[in-house]
Amino acid sequence: MKLVTAIIRPFKLDDVKDALSAIGVMGMTVSEVKGFGRQKGHTEIYRGAEYAIDFIPKTKIEVAVADDVLDTVIDAIVESAKGNKVGDGKIFVTALDNVVRIRTGETGAEAI
Amino acid sequence: MKLVTAIIRPFKLDDVKDALSAIGVMGMTVSEVKGFGRQKGHTEIYRGAEYAIDFIPKTKIEVAVADDVLDTVIDAIVESAKGNKVGDGKIFVTALDNVVRIRTGETGAEAI
Amino acid sequence: MKLVTAIIRPFKLDDVKDALSAIGVMGMTVSEVKGFGRQKGHTEIYRGAEYAIDFIPKTKIEVAVADDVLDTVIDAIVESAKGNKVGDGKIFVTALDNVVRIRTGETGAEAI
Amino acid sequence: MKFHTQLAAVLISLVLPSVALAQEIDTGDTAWMLTSSALVLFMLLPGLSLFYAGLVRSKNVLSVLMQCFAIACAMSLLWFAVGYSLVFSGEGAWIGNLDKAFLSGITYNSMTGTIPESVFVVFQMTFIMITPALFVGGFAERMNFAAMLMFSVLWGLVVYIPVAHWVWGGGWLADIGLLDFAGGTVVHVTAGVSALVAALVLGNRRGFQQTPITPHSLTLTVVGAGMLWFGWFGFNGGSSLGANGAAGMAMLVTHLSAAAGSLAWMTIEWLRFRKPSVLGIVTGMVAGLGTITPASGFVGPIGGVVIGLCGGTVCYFATQLIRNGLKIDDSLDVFPVHGVGGALGTILAAFFVSAAYGGAGYAEGMAFTSQLGVQVIGVLATGAYAAIVSYALLKLVGLITPLRVDVDTEQQGLDVAQHGEKGYNI
Amino acid sequence: MKFHTQLAAVLISLVLPSVALAQEIDTGDTAWMLTSSALVLFMLLPGLSLFYAGLVRSKNVLSVLMQCFAIACAMSLLWFAVGYSLVFSGEGAWIGNLDKAFLSGITYNSMTGTIPESVFVVFQMTFIMITPALFVGGFAERMNFAAMLMFSVLWGLVVYIPVAHWVWGGGWLADIGLLDFAGGTVVHVTAGVSALVAALVLGNRRGFQQTPITPHSLTLTVVGAGMLWFGWFGFNGGSSLGANGAAGMAMLVTHLSAAAGSLAWMTIEWLRFRKPSVLGIVTGMVAGLGTITPASGFVGPIGGVVIGLCGGTVCYFATQLIRNGLKIDDSLDVFPVHGVGGALGTILAAFFVSAAYGGAGYAEGMAFTSQLGVQVIGVLATGAYAAIVSYALLKLVGLITPLRVDVDTEQQGLDVAQHGEKGYNI
Amino acid sequence: MKFHTQLAAVLISLVLPSVALAQEIDTGDTAWMLTSSALVLFMLLPGLSLFYAGLVRSKNVLSVLMQCFAIACAMSLLWFAVGYSLVFSGEGAWIGNLDKAFLSGITYNSMTGTIPESVFVVFQMTFIMITPALFVGGFAERMNFAAMLMFSVLWGLVVYIPVAHWVWGGGWLADIGLLDFAGGTVVHVTAGVSALVAALVLGNRRGFQQTPITPHSLTLTVVGAGMLWFGWFGFNGGSSLGANGAAGMAMLVTHLSAAAGSLAWMTIEWLRFRKPSVLGIVTGMVAGLGTITPASGFVGPIGGVVIGLCGGTVCYFATQLIRNGLKIDDSLDVFPVHGVGGALGTILAAFFVSAAYGGAGYAEGMAFTSQLGVQVIGVLATGAYAAIVSYALLKLVGLITPLRVDVDTEQQGLDVAQHGEKGYNI
Numbered sequence A, B, C: 001m002k003l004v005t006a007i008i009r010p011f012k013l014d015d016v017k018d019a020l021s022a023i024g025v026m027g028m029t030v031s032e033v034k035g036f037g038r039q040k041g042h043t044e045i046y047r048g049a050e051y052a053i054d055f056i057p058k059t060k061i062e063v064a065v066a067d068d069v070l071d072t073v074i075d076a077i078v079e080s081a082k083g084n085k086v087g088d089g090k091i092f093v094t095a096l097d098n099v100v101r102i103r104t105g106e107t108g109a110e111a112i
Numbered sequence D, E, F: 001m002k003f004h005t006q007l008a009a010v011l012i013s014l015v016l017p018s019v020a021l022a023q024e025i026d027t028g029d030t031a032w033m034l035t036s037s038a039l040v041l042f043m044l045l046p047g048l049s050l051f052y053a054g055l056v057r058s059k060n061v062l063s064v065l066m067q068c069f070a071i072a073c074a075m076s077l078l079w080f081a082v083g084y085s086l087v088f089s090g091e092g093a094w095i096g097n098l099d100k101a102f103l104s105g106i107t108y109n110s111m112t113g114t115i116p117e118s119v120f121v122v123f124q125m126t127f128i129m130i131t132p133a134l135f136v137g138g139f140a141e142r143m144n145f146a147a148m149l150m151f152s153v154l155w156g157l158v159v160y161i162p163v164a165h166w167v168w169g170g171g172w173l174a175d176i177g178l179l180d181f182a183g184g185t186v187v188h189v190t191a192g193v194s195a196l197v198a199a200l201v202l203g204n205r206r207g208f209q210q211t212p213i214t215p216h217s218l219t220l221t222v223v224g225a226g227m228l229w230f231g232w233f234g235f236n237g238g239s240s241l242g243a244n245g246a247a248g249m250a251m252l253v254t255h256l257s258a259a260a261g262s263l264a265w266m267t268i269e270w271l272r273f274r275k276p277s278v279l280g281i282v283t284g285m286v287a288g289l290g291t292i293t294p295a296s297g298f299v300g301p302i303g304g305v306v307i308g309l310c311g312g313t314v315c316y317f318a319t320q321l322i323r324n325g326l327k328i329d330d331s332l333d334v335f336p337v338h339g340v341g342g343a344l345g346t347i348l349a350a351f352f353v354s355a356a357y358g359g360a361g362y363a364e365g366m367a368f369t370s371q372l373g374v375q376v377i378g379v380l381a382t383g384a385y386a387a388i389v390s391y392a393l394l395k396l397v398g399l400i401t402p403l404r405v406d407v408d409t410e411q412q413g414l415d416v417a418q419h420g421e422k423g424y425n426i
């Protein structure tokens, strides 16, 4: 099992969620983060002076998936989150030793 | 060493924290997330129209643990977070290559 | 590739960001979390009664790095985040199976 | 005393409408009463609703706002339908009559004393609106909205309206000479006692005294507190029914009592914990304001300061007693702050009305002990009546619809479960 | 009727400045008009701006506040430069003259009726400030700030000023006897219609009706709603230009209509969804307030309640029609609430002004049908004029600068992209 | 000039209490002054406190609210104890006497001019409350609460009270004919200068000019700004002490100056950065309001607009100079906005009071140059006095308790460390 963590643009969340649902992903966990990267930040004005803000609002999606669907999931995210501009984001894949469903105590792939 | 990540219901946080403290876990990191899964979302009203909201507030707990206590920790979380209803949440276990305590520079299990 | 996750004190974020930029790290992802650990929490007053709060605001930084710079990155974080007081935070290192840049579809170390 | 004469004139005018019509409009009095009415509305919406909303968890913020808002609207129509008439029309000792039901007969030319009757109707309406909104704090975060609304309307009819008639509509408490300028008994004692009863009937929130239930936004609470202070100028200052010396003195002593109550509470916290809290200072302010309310048009500046200091101090310890001593979850401390403050101020009025302390002086035939007796009777009668009737009404409503939401709703929060909304999407 | 006489006196005084100067100041009237002016300002800033700001996504919260604020300032200077003069100086049927441009000739001693002319200028200024701010809700979250400001200023000049002259400055609608006490046509119909036109010209927000666009802070919206209610007392109560029976009755019926409108909307939601929402109740309040506005100084208490119930109900269904039926993204429902409410109230005024329903009675020579005809003409004329001119102005402005922000700006949010700021760093 | 006469009457009444008692109450004047008092209170709580609170980081939001609140309360009791008496009782050139300490002798019948003395006491009290609250912005996010409170109370006693006596209590600046209608010198110059001194004595916040210290909620700041505008109508409009032509003109020019100041600042930002910010427009508003304050009851509409434009522009560049040029961390820009604005307006009053520009005209025996000289003396004297005494008081307080919190507290935030609370748990 793998944990797929994607950092995407906030307004793409609905598209990504729909794309994942479409390929049968049943669950995901989402949080608000701030990103720093190649994408230029913006400037802000404060009482008549301008200064640079480096951090950009991003959304993080975490999806635990079985190994066999890993590539499909990555493709789905890439397709739905892509805007072809710097700052579209990244996907990180880590190995999951185990997954447990709290309600039932099930473990492994059935718990996903 | 393992990193145990649990997605639980927000109001269970105190119970889980107490359960972990009880078995000697000394630290954890908590954040607010939104979950999407088998648990049905709710409907909201906006100016006289009703629409569905899929994301549900959840709390994420991350705990780094030594290998030998992994099962105790998982059991403690499962016991304290369980409500026997869909949406109780998941636990994800990943391997930790290393842990560093910033203050001392200690690494490995002693840094936990 | 490794994913380096650091839990630090919020007011150290700028220092850490600068230290990482200085050694050539091009990106990172940041979020607000609450920490529980050896560092004592604080007390709060509510309508004339005092009670203990265990959770402390912390900042989480996630950086994906190539294996060869891992140690440099860890050192940079330790140096810039250290205050020599309990609660300076932790660094967790996990193995990354893969990294994908959404914009280009690049994978592996080039995607970082 | 000028304002006594004026109040007498008003009472006469109520009894003899023809006299009222004969009296000339005073545009200055009217201007101030229009303003005061607006101020008391503001004190409730957004004032009080915000003060309370900041104190609950974010999953219940809208439920508190909704409860205050719905009460405000429902009470307005109740006042229109029968309330005004039952309080201010007719001379019964216990209750007025229905001659002015649906505000019938109130035209562009109707007068009450020196102001248009329409203005008097609105000003008094704001009082029936805010009183039940006060007790929302007692059962916050767990009461079922339908039951809440039913209880509040019945309470307005069966508790507020009679008590207001007793004290301000020429009823038996007015007859024996109770001094209650702006609602120590009618508003604060009745609301405070009913909040306590409701808290006991509904039971504590899940987790009360086990995990800290922390305010989700003290910023909102402090904003609401500032609005309360501002609006209270209309509440007390408007209760003289004109722009006169009594209004001015009411505003002055109200202000001084708020300041003194705030500093009293702040000082106690500072001494005990070395940390004066902003919630502490604003709670002291509300205590000071609630305590001065019944006395505000009768006492002088020194009375105002002393009453404020007493209010801040006594309400502090009352809060400790109820919350930490008796472990009663009167969630936003309505009884210890409003109930205790209102009762205390009603009793202290018996002292500080004395001309010796710069007050307006005792009414003819009254002296300190006789006045004190009347004040105690006023507090006990209104408090006991409110407690008993509130209990009965809650039991009655509980037969029709659950008083308390179920466990899931309480855990999920009332906002989403009962109102289909979230307070924040930030 | 006292207030009719008074309005007549005001009109005379406008026509014959010498008469005006001769009239004595009434300090009570002046006090109330000073207060009313402050209340209407408050209704806009922070009131309306907050009500709207809570309803948008957090990335656009500042843009809404900024739009309201900039409109308020720009309209003030427009009023100073030519607005006041074009509305209130001169007797033209279509437009006034420029005799008082730059407020020339207005001194410390100038009078309008019983109040200083300076006060009259400020009070009326607050109306031109709030009217274009209302339509900000129509094009929220997507209009380019420069275009917005240009459009609003031109609109003030070419729409508000003439229409205000027609109705309140002695123009043709005043001549035929239109009853519009505080701006059902001048304010609500014109703003509502223009919001709808702007929404159509700009097009829907990206994602409208596909993903839920949820309010980022209903807490703010409810606070803004409370401020609107409070400020509306000055809006309607001040429109009698003095502290008199008409002001009192206006305040009373305004209040009752707000309460009735709130409960109407709440009840419908409760029946449909079993969940009465706080956004619903406050929207019903705005509907009730908007609907009573034209009628407020003419009708009695029963009229107030019935008009409120109609306002809450009709505006509810109008909102469904525009939003879900026609799928027009009048983002904050300005047309269905203000436009429809203002029109409805203007028409209902023809009924409830009747003395038979406790109203002030028809003017001499008017009866129900003739009054109804006048009211319908007033609504149609102001609505059609506002629609056509708004459309033309938007097309004109679009030639100079883009009306709508580009896709990236809309996705990033207007706050950072157009104003270089973020609403929250919490 | 009517209002000159009136002010004279007031001054006479202060000197000859028997005359005061003899004067009849004017209910209209009283109504407006009751309202104005409420407005100025509101301007501070929640107004100013919110304006400031939004500008700091969320870890310090409560500390700012707490500082404003505690100052408000402490100043009220100081005013009660000795302040009112030292300012308004007695004829000394430098300071009044203690005849009215503890407000002794002020009864339900005491009069000041045409209003009850109690109302005059409250109105003036709101000024001593808000003035030290203004300088909280200078040392925000780093001053120790105990030191802050001690400094503020001493400052009220040793700076505000004498200066208020000089200008408004019949002292030497009144004698030489200083025009300061509502507090350009007494309020804004003294507060602005003292904020600068405090910023210098305490030193900059850690990280100032290294990392951006961004406002945690501009929404709050804009709400506070709207409240300031609203409340300022009472601040300036109430300073005529009645509902008269001067009050009306003060309100009109105050409004115009706020609008003009806002647009001036917005325009400069737009030209420089292509992004007009909402913080910019509201800062321009405060600049416009502060600048018109001393002139508000003397100038005409054109004066109001020009003064506003000057205020917005000059304060903009003053802010750049202090913050980015001199790198002084006057954290919320109190000196460049209030100090500079207040001084500028006091000086501009010498021009625009001229009847030639629509002002009220020079007092007898005054002409432009002589008036200008007086105004400059007023600014320099009050500014220098405030600077020197503030410096001395800070050094004195520093001997008793640390002026500045320690590093850990500054990093953790003052809310948790000093007040045991968090602003938000959302």
Ligand SMILES: Nc1ncnc2c1ncn2[C@@H]1O[C@H](COP(=O)(O)OP(=O)(O)O)[C@@H](O)[C@H]1O
Pocket: A007, A034, A035, A036, A037, A038, A039, A040, A056, A058, A085, A086, A087, A088, A089, A090, C026, C027, C028, C029, C030, C062, C063, C064, C065, C101, C102, C103, C112
């Ligand atoms: N090395 C990294 N470690 C963690 N997160 C990263 C890293 N690099 C980029 N990110 C995240 O991905 C986001 C997008 O990266 P950026 O370099 O701006 O553009 P792109 O994804 O097109 O390469 C960043 O805002 C940050 O949140």
Ligand SMILES: Nc1ncnc2c1ncn2[C@@H]1O[C@H](COP(=O)(O)OP(=O)(O)O)[C@@H](O)[C@H]1O
Pocket: A026, A027, A028, A029, A030, A062, A063, A064, A065, A101, A102, A103, A112, B007, B034, B035, B036, B037, B038, B039, B056, B058, B085, B086, B087, B088, B089, B090
């Ligand atoms: N595949 C997944 N990847 C990541 N998070 C998941 C996944 N499935 C579920 N979750 C998280 O767990 C929460 C609970 O899951 P859900 O399917 O609703 O119920 P249950 O835990 O009872 O199976 C979700 O709200 C989501 O946050």
Ligand SMILES: Nc1ncnc2c1ncn2[C@@H]1O[C@H](COP(=O)(O)OP(=O)(O)O)[C@@H](O)[C@H]1O
Pocket: B026, B027, B028, B029, B030, B062, B063, B064, B065, B101, B102, B103, B112, C007, C034, C035, C036, C037, C038, C039, C056, C058, C085, C086, C087, C088, C089, C090
């Ligand atoms: N076992 C753990 N698992 C996850 N996070 C931890 C763990 N221990 C500590 N942390 C995080 O690190 C922070 C600092 O830890 P703490 O024990 O207070 O001090 P130190 O880092 O000096 O050992 C905590 O607030 C928590 O966020």
